[in-house]
Amino acid sequence: MNKSLHVLIMYILVHLGFIFFMYPGDIISSSEEGHWIPILIGCIVHLLVIWTYMKGMSYFPDRNIIQIYSEAGRIASVVFLGPVALYSVMVSIITIRAYSEVISIVFLSNTPLWSMMFFMLLISTYVASKGGEAIFRTGILIAVLFLPVVVFIFFSSFQNVDWRYVFPMSTKDFSFFAKRSFYESFFAFAGGFLFLGFVQPLFKYKSKHVLICAVFFIPFFLFSVYVPLLTFGQATASTFHFPYIVTMDSVHLNWLMFDRLTMFFLLSLVTFILLFVGLVLWMTVSISKRFIPIFKSYQLAALVIVIYSVCLIIPEWEIVQNLFWWNSILRFYVLIAVPISILIFGLRSKGKGARERA
Amino acid sequence: MVPFLQEMKSRLGSNDDFFIQRVFLLDKPVVIMGLSTLIDVVNTKSALLEYIEQSFPSGKTVEEVIKAMSTTPHIEINEAISAITKGKLIIYFEVTKQRVIVDPIMKLLNRSIESPTNENVFQGSMSSFTEDIDTNIGIARKEFNSRRLVVKSYYTGSLQKKRLSLLYDEERVDRKLVNQVIDRIENNQDKEINHIQNLTKVMGFNSMELIPKFNTTELPQEAANSIRKGRVVLFIDRIPFALVLPSLLWDMFALENDKNLPKPIMISLRLLRVVGVLATLIMPGLYVALVSVNPEVLRIELALSIAQSRDGVPYPALIEIIMMLVVLELVIEASIRLPRSIGPTITMVGGIILGQAVVAAQLVSNLLIIILAATTIANSTVVGVQNSLSIRLFKYLIVVLASIYGVLGILGGMVLVSAYLAGLTTFGVSYLYINPAERRRDS
Amino acid sequence: MLKTITRMLIIPCMAGMLSGCWDNKDINHRSLPITMGVSMVGETYKVILLIPEPVERTTKVRIVYGIGKTITEAVDHISRDMESDIDMLHMKVVVFDKPSAEKGMTDSISGFMRARDISPKAVVVICDEDIDHFFKRTKQTMEPSGTTLYNYFEKNAGWSPEVALTRIWQVYRSIYSFTRDVAIPVVKSGNDTMMQHLGSAIIKNGRMVGQISSEETLLFNAFNGESAHGKIEVMQHSSVLIVSNTMSHESKVVNNQMYMTSRINLNVSILETSSHVTNDSIKKELDSTLTDRCNALLAKIQSSEADILGLGQFFRNKIPRAELKNWRTEYLPRLKMDFSVRTVIQNEGNLKTPRRK
Structure with missing residues (x-):
């Protein structure tokens, strides 16, 4: 059986979970026209990053990045794994906080935020406690259950599309490079790729498959932005926090038994996010177990309690968005430094191996 | 009297069915003993005499006969006792003080091979396993008559010796799995195995798992x-079913017998079972979620008619559904317990309660009755009753979560269940494999 | 170890959560208004809710009023005074009275979009009479099913192609979009039927600026890709049933002058004719009737500077975005449009019509 499937499914779920929430809003507010340019730039960066990363990983069959960095020395592990762990914790906090807020805005306005975050963290912790292999298997089950729903609703979201809103296509305006929201949009790319470095001892996969999958995934990035744009037009879409969700809300299918498709769509995506947070927690704990050899079995619980407390402290949406922004530095560090360093280590070890053989 | 006989008498004499008889074999006095409840004494004696007369032409001495009959030169007293409790016959030669264990003609204490009672088969072979382990192994050999079939037997237990047999396909089976199973059995030979929970302990599984580690x-x-698919089958004496290791999720949906039908039909049947499981898990939760947390998902017409049918129901949807679910579980449990002759009473009374009276009394809404009925029906589509039991439990988790978080709770519950299933492994084989033989190939 | 901890954590949490079924009210304790009337009296909003209530196998419709500085405040007042909680999530139709619509609905519509209490899919309607009277009349016709008003606008129920079907999100879009406005149906309570359709209001940036007739609304719908299927077109000498319709458009800019050619393709089936009419003459008649109507509609649009047909959409790739902002005022009034109608008579019913004179 091809174990690439586990990795591919995980890749798809994680990215689907990310792109329909903040991503369209970020892109729409970063540019007034020709949105495909920032999207494609993001996608190309993303492809380059995962290519570099997987190329580097391929020099170390049966190793994950923790082992690679540990072998490279103490300094390397502190310089690279430290930020990765910190970034992962930040991502968990932001994701849990932001998504519970989204759920609360969109429905469940009566349910207190603390309980929602508690529930989400509880599930993620449970998933994380099952360990790496089980997380990927859970991914398969969840994909079987919810991916059809998501894909169906995704296609139905084209209902109110007016293709003429696609124009103007071309633009000479590259001011989005100076926009904060453009850099924030990388959240959708940066969170999901790290796990590729943690799969290897558990599953073998072909990096080619992941790359092909990533290329085929680009339309989803495009349409997550363009569906709201084509339905509402840039001027209206830019007034929404979550353009895609509002677009979903305007879809009217009168033959369906249920009224609000958004809810099923959104919640299916939330399950993907829960899985993702579980994955991130597991990665963080794997790193921390490497460095803190004591209380290994309590580390996950401790980490979760810290995350939950931080989530509770954040009082308003404004701060979430600021966190989002502050996190950018770390995000780009992880996005750039980790893949390149792995590639360098990989090339070095290959050279060493060649010398030893000679 | 001779010490051996005395010892035997003192150890087993308190049993009224223990017999000691003196007979003559080749004109030598011997004592035969055994349990008359297990051995057909009269027939055994005549068969024994006949056997000796036929197979040993005159002139042979008793010593030679003994040599030919016994495998071990000397039989300890404990060994003799356990042989007797197993239903063997012991022949004691008074002259030489030697004893021999002989297979007697047993009393017929086993039922014959019947059609299955717990699993119905649709257009398939109708025989089922019985309590007798030898019969079971025999049937298995008939179904899989290949030289690759390996049968390994063990006796475990200190109080009583229980026979345990391991069957597998020599070539396709995962050696690691077999070795682990054998290790476990050998290391726990002193443990009693009376039921599956015992076996779970012997195998070192967590006894609190909801999903059985053996597919029965x-x-x-x-x-x-x-x-044939490379899994290991365990038989335990007196347990009338095969235990398949490792158990897999797919067992819930697939029956080998489906393959007697055309492929499209097989696929749709299996799909139907998947739908059944999903419906069992989701439907009660969905009712609670839609009625009490997220009614906006319902279409207005549906919302109004549900509101109308719930009008006057004095408690929240969660209590309503749990109450009715428990009643339903009681009906199911009662119909298992009751003898067949009174069984229909439960159906009738249950039908009246669930069908009309509760609704008429405005204790629950009539939509709930539909949901419950559908859930119960859906739950029964699962292959294997033991599997449907676990699903039934998961359903409550989802109902409770749905009552708090609505649709989010349902989906969250599904993630929990998925994670739980994904985390299950049996000797390193994940519960989610469809065909474990594939694992071997790529590792 | 960790497993045991997580498990032990789960159990007390479940227990804690169970008691915390916070404000989850069961569906029978919620009022589900399906129609809301909004009327502005000076600076205060008057909100009327039409709530179907299930009573003993039938449905009674209840009308409640509330007044407040904002719509939410008014609703809150109603909710406070009612025995069950008001849940706006099922709102299907929002009715504005004509004076408020003329004054502007921007704030209300934005509010609906923001709070998400009211589905963005709710249909917006303007009533051309006293809103109290309208609701009283509606109430009478709505019993006993409770959803009649909503069915009037439901595509698989009572909707007919000359009624504009405009939802909240579309109105919201028109507030911001440079090139798209909407038309909202104008109704008043009918004598025998539930409602009387008076045509549609032209909405520009959330404000009613003009009115078009039912026939023109049909064109509006056809333009927006809605099917006019089932509509009977009556002309001087015959009447036909529209079986299907498509439109094709071409736009071009020459010397800063906008031109547009639109062709309406109709498949019709003949219902009634006077004796000497041929197919050709039916086609001709249809052509002239529709073209005239289109031109009249265009004139109305141009004079009110509200682009309800979304004509600006066709020029999005021809006019730079900075200029598009001024589409309604600068370009739309100068647009030259050329309509043509191509009719295919799909069948003639059971009777033959003469080919030629």
Whole structure:
């Protein structure tokens, strides 16, 4: 059986979970026209990053990045794994906080935020406690259950599309490079790729498959932005926090038994996010177990309690968005430094191996 | 009297069915003993005499006969006792003080091979396993008649010796798995195995798991198919079904017998079972979620008619559904317990309660009755009753979560259940494999 | 170890959560208004809710009023005074009275979009009479099913192609979009039927600026890709049933002058004719009737500077975005449009019509 499937499914779920929430809003507010340019730039960066990363990983069959960095020395592990762990914790906090807020805005306005975050963290912790292999298997089950729903609703979201809103296509305006929201949009790319470095001892996969999958995934990035744009037009879409969700809300299918498709769509995506947070927690704990050899079995619980407390402290949406922004530095560090360093280590070890053989 | 006989008498004499008789074999006095409840004494004696007369032409001495009959030169007293409790006959030669264990003619204490009672088969072979382990192994050999079939037997237990047999396909089976199973059995030979929970302990599984680690089946063709797919089948004496290791999620949906039907039909049947499981898990939760947390998901017409049918119901949807679910579980449990002759009473009374009276009394809404009925029906589509039991439990988790978080709770609950299932492994084989033989190939 | 901890954590949490079924009210304790009337009296909003209530196998419709500085405040007042909680999530139709619509609905519509209490899919309607009277009349016709008003606008129920079907999100879009406005149906309570359709209001940036007739609304719908299927077109000498319709458009800019050619393709089936009419003459008649109507509609649009047909959409790739902002005022009034109608008579019913004179 091809174990690439586990990795591919995980890749798809994680990215689907990310792109329909903040991503369209970020892109729409970063540019007034020709949105495909920032999207494609993001996608190309993303492809380059995962290519570099997987190329580097391929020099170390049966190793994950923790082992690679540990072998490279103490300094390397502190310089690279430290930020990765910190970034992962930040991502968990932001994701849990932001998504519970989204759920609360969109429905469940009566349910207190603390309980929602508690529930989400509880599930993620449970998933994380099952360990790496089980997380990927859970991914398969969840994909079987919810991916059809998501894909169906995704296609139905084209209902109110007016293709003429696609124009103007071309633009000479590259001011989005100076926009904060453009850099924030990388959240959708940066969170999901790290796990590729943690799969290897558990599953073998072909990096080619992941790359092909990533290329085929680009339309989803495009349409997550363009569906709201084509339905509402840039001027209206830019007034929404979550353009895609509002677009979903305007879809009217009168033959369906249920009224609000958004809810099923959104919640299916939330399950993907829960899985993702579980994955991130597991990665963080794997790193921390490497460095803190004591209380290994309590580390996950401790980490979760810290995350939950931080989530509770954040009082308003404004701060979430600021966190989002502050996190950018770390995000780009992880996005750039980790893949390149792995590639360098990989090339070095290959050279060493060649010398030893000679 | 001779010490051996005395010892035997003192150890077993308190049993009224223990017999000691003196007979003459080749004109030498011997004592035969055994349990008259297990041994057909009269027939055994005549058969014994006949056997000796036929197989040993005159002139042979008793010593030679003994040599030919016994495998071990000397039999300890404990060994003799356990042989007797197993239903063997012991012949004691008074002259030489030697004893021999002989297979007697047993009393017929086993039922014959019947059609399955716990698993119904649709257009398939109708025989099922029985309590007798030898019969079961025999049936399995008939279903999978290949020289690759390996049968390994063990006796475990200190109080009583229980026979345990391991069947597998020599070539396709995962050696690691077999070795682990054998290790476990050998290391725990002193433990009693009376039921599956005992066996779970012996195998070192967590006894609090909701999903059984053994897939049980009483259909020989299913067991044979498992062997064919490289899985290990365990038989325990007096347990009338095969235990398949490792158990897999797919067992809930697939029956070997489905393959007697055309492929599209097989696929749709299996799909139907998947739908059944999903419906069992989701439907009660969905009712609670839609009625009490997220009614906006319902279409207005539906919302109004539900509101109308719930009008006057004095408690929240969660209590309503849990109450009715428990009633339903009681009905199911009662219909298992009751003898067949009174069984229909439960159906009738239950039908009246669930069908009309509760609704008429405005205790629950009539939509709930529909949901409950559908859930119960859906739950029964699962292959294997033991599987449907676990699903039934998961349903409550989802109902409770749905009552708090609505649709989010349902989906969250599904993630929990998925994670739980994904985390299950049996000797390193994940519960989610469809065909464990594939694992071997790529590792 | 960790497993045991997580498990032990789960159990007390479940227990804690169970008690915390916070404000989850069961569906029978919620009022589900399906129609809301909004009327502005000076600076205060008057909100009327039409709530179907299930009573003993039938449905009674209840009308409640509330007044407040904002719509939410008014609703809150109603909710406070009612025995069950008001849940706006099922709102299907929002009715504005004509004076408020003329004054502007921007704030209300934005509010609906923001709070998400009211589905963005709710249909917006303007009533051309006293809103109290309208609701009283509606109430009478709505019993006993309770959803009649909503069915009037439901595509698989009572909707007919000359009624504009405009939802909240579309109105919201028109507030911001440079090139798209909407038309909202104008109704008043009918004598025998539930409602009387008076045509549609032209909405520009959330404000009613003009009115078009039912026939023109049909064109509006056809333009927006809605099917006019089932509509009977009556002309001087015959009447036909529209079986299907498509439109094709071409736009071009020459010397800063906008031109547009639109062709309406109709498949019709003949219902009634006077004796000497041929197919050709039916086609001709249809052509002239529709073209005239289109031109009249265009004139109305141009004079009110509200682009309800979304004509600006066709020029999005021809006019730079900075200029598009001024589409309604600068370009739309100068647009030259050329309509043509191509009719295919799909069948003639059971009777033959003469080919030629």
